[in-house]
Amino acid sequence: MSSSTAFTESLDHFETPTLDLEGPTLLQAITEHGGYAYVSMATLAAAGDSPAAEAAREMAWEQLHSGPWHSVLPVWRDAYSMACLHVARLHFSKGELSESLRVLDMGLIMGGMLLRKDLDSAVNKVSAKARDAAAVSEQLAKRKLVRQDxxxxxxxxxxxxxxxxxxxxxxxxxxxxxxxxxxxxxxxxxxxxxxxxxxxxxxxxxxxxxxxxxxxxxxxxxxxxxxxxxxxxxxxxxxxxxxxxxxxxxxxxxxxxxxxxxxxxxxxxxxxxxxxxxxxxxxxxxxxxxxxxxxxxxxxxxxxxxxxxxxxxxxxxxxxxxxxxxxxxxxxxxxxxxxxxxxxxxxxxxxxxxxxxxxxxxxxxxxxxxxxxxxxxxxxxxxxxxxxxxxxxxxxxxxxxxxxxxxxxxxxxxxxx
Structure with missing residues (x-):
């Protein structure tokens, strides 16, 4: 692979070091709580299968709403974060920046803490690219939320x-x-x-x-x-x-x-x-x-x-x-x-x-x-x-x-x- 090709791929990809390290252990924990279908879909999602990624996220979402919030098992909150990272990464690779950010924010709002650093890092990269894409050449006049008059x-x-x-x-x-x-x-x-x-x-x-x-x-x-x-x-x-x-x-x-x-x-x-x-x-x-x-x-x-x-x-x-x-x-x-x-x-x-x-x-x-x-x-x-x-x-x-x-x-x- 040439250096230019590697640089291009890095622009369309964000790193998930915590997920890479903790993913197998998390999937094992999900299996122990009966999440066999989720594990199957998450494994396919990690390999780039977009429908499987969405399916895994939906399964985790259902678990988050299976009862009162305080009764939701922490492993399912982390499962939701994992699925959000998979889905967001696929949107990002297609240049769908707004959708990638939306999914990452859902992971931050509803997910667990295990993969928080990966979510934050991904948000920073996607946000930076989105701001570059939205840059305008002229400076607009400031519009205030509150005017004293x-x-x-x-x-x-x-x-x-x-x-x-x-x-x-x-x-x-x-x-x-x-x-x-x-x-x-x-x-x-x-x-x-x-x-x-x-x-x-x-x-x-x-x-x-x-x-x-x-x-x-x-x-x-x-x-x-x-x-x-x-x-x-x-x-x-x-x-x-x-x-x-x-x-x-x-x-x-x-x-x-x-x-x-x-x-x-x-x-x-x-x-x-x-x-x-x-x-x-x-x-x-x-x-x-x-x-x-x-x-x-x-x-x-x-x-x-x-x-x-x-x-x-x-x-x-x-x-x-x-x-x-x-x-x-x-x-x-x-x-x-x-x-x-x-x-x-x-x-x-x-x-x-x-x-x-x-x-x-x-x-x-x-x-x-x-x-x-x-x-x-x-x-x-x-x-x-x-x-x-x-x-x-x-x-x-x-x-x-x-x-x-x-x-x-x-x-x-x-x-x-």
């Missing part, structure tokens, strides 16, 4: 729930030192807005540029929620490309009953270019804590998160847009009527925009703290944890969030104490 304070105030910004406002501190944060807020159990702590983040400018977002993430597949919120019966989930998601954001009608929302997704584990635009603040490690997870929320104006609590300390970083946040003390849990169902027990039955005073007579008189979180601000809500001891039913630590800009892009650092 559209954030009218009067309209904002009219959209907020009853009593908003009329009681106690969350305190705001510029350039708060780590020592000050630990002593004055974390240990005393008080929420605080930390301003001017994100000015050096590339995300502050890059993420308000539609063309930048499309360029680095447009062909990537992401999970989104469609509907008013997760408590509504018409709520559902979809898998779409980031470009399709941005198109829905641009066309968003604030009165729509079915907005599209990217919520609580580990986007930065999936798309490394976006991860490079942010920095983990030192506040996440106050008191000897560890960073548990890093998730993104991205949605249109008018999106509302129901009253709920999170099981960990939170640091909320607002990158683009503005957001209204209301906080109730954990001691007021019962007065905010939590659901009794297991899946929803961290959520309140109360809709602050339309309170049913007959069913929920105590809500109007409850005290709370609230604020409007501006771009470049971070909100710590560590005060909401462990207020009633372990095993308690307290739940309204972090409550309602309403996005009041044209679009919002923010994320949580979930921190263990």
């Amino acid at each position: 559209e954030l009218r304070d009067a309209e904002v105030l009219q959209s907020l729930p009853f009593k908003s910004l009329s009681l106690k406002l969350v305190g705001r501190r510029p350039a708060l030192s780590l020592e000050g944060f630990l002593r004055e807020y974390f240990l005393s159990g008080s929420p605080v807005i930390i301003s001017d702590s994100m000015a050096h983040w590339p995300a502050r400018t890059k993420w308000n540029d539609m063309d930048y977002l499309r360029r680095v993430a447009g062909d990537r597949t992401v999970p989104v929620e469609v509907g008013k919120n997760y408590l509504c019966p018409e709520w559902k989930q979809e898998l779409i490309t980031f470009s399709q998601f941005l198109a829905r954001i641009e066309a968003n009608d604030c009165s729509s009953a079915a907005p599209t929302y990217l919520a609580q997704h580990p986007l930065f584990d999936q798309i490394s270019e976006l991860r490079n635009d942010i920095c983990i603040p030192d506040y996440c490690f106050a008191g000897g804590g560890e960073l548990r997870s890093l998730n993104a929320w991205f949605g249109p104006a008018g999106t509302v998160t129901p009253l709920h609590h999170d099981p960990h300390h939170n640091i909320l970083a607002q990158v683009v847009g503005r957001k209204y946040i209301r906080l109730y003390h954990a001691s007021l849990s019962e007065e905010l009527y939590p659901y009794t169902e297991t899946m929803l027990k961290n959520s309140s039955q109360v809709d602050l925009d339309n309170i049913d005073e007959i069913r929920f007579p105590k809500v109007h008189d409850l005290e709370f703290e609230d604020c409007i979180l501006e771009e470049g601000g971070g909100l710590s809500t560590s005060w909401m944890l462990d207020m009633k001891g372990s095993g308690s039913t307290d739940y309204v630590r972090l409550s309602v969030m309403i996005y009041i800009a044209d679009v919002i892009f923010f994320f949580f650092f979930f921190v263990l104490r």
Whole structure:
């Protein structure tokens, strides 16, 4: 084989060193769990059989949906990753870059961790080739997600729930030192807005540029929620490309009953270019804590998160847009009527925009703290944890969030104490 031929083939192929090493052991484990048909198809897929690759992926997909997610055997998640690598490699060899990326993203979202490095490496190679193919000679004018002239304070105030910004406002501190944060807020159990702590983040400018977002993430597949919120019966989930998601954001009608929302997704584990635009603040490690997870929320104006609590300390970083946040003390849990169902027990039955005073007579008189979180601000809500001891039913630590800009892009650092 000539050197030029070998170079050409390398451009149409991505390496899978972990799969090459661990594949036989994984196939043996799948066989031990009754996956004989999958192993047969995966073996053919490795030899370049496209229908067999799709068949293996479908078999693994069925196993992923054989019961509740927590009951799915890890070996089938790894099997799904394996099949995705086979399918994506075949699409890539044919120059079908968007389809190859879509399959790889499905492996990242639904697959196991065994072959994660191979998936990430393949995504980098396919993405680079896709960007080269889509390069244009002229520089387009930047299109912003949010324009400051559209954030009218009067309209904002009219959209907020009853009593908003009329009681106690969350305190705001510029350039708060780590020592000050630990002593004055974390240990005393008080929420605080930390301003001017994100000015050096590339995300502050890059993420308000539609063309930048499309360029680095447009062909990537992401999970989104469609509907008013997760408590509504018409709520559902979809898998779409980031470009399709941005198109829905641009066309968003604030009165729509079915907005599209990217919520609580580990986007930065999936798309490394976006991860490079942010920095983990030192506040996440106050008191000897560890960073548990890093998730993104991205949605249109008018999106509302129901009253709920999170099981960990939170640091909320607002990158683009503005957001209204209301906080109730954990001691007021019962007065905010939590659901009794297991899946929803961290959520309140109360809709602050339309309170049913007959069913929920105590809500109007409850005290709370609230604020409007501006771009470049971070909100710590560590005060909401462990207020009633372990095993308690307290739940309204972090409550309602309403996005009041044209679009919002923010994320949580979930921190263990």
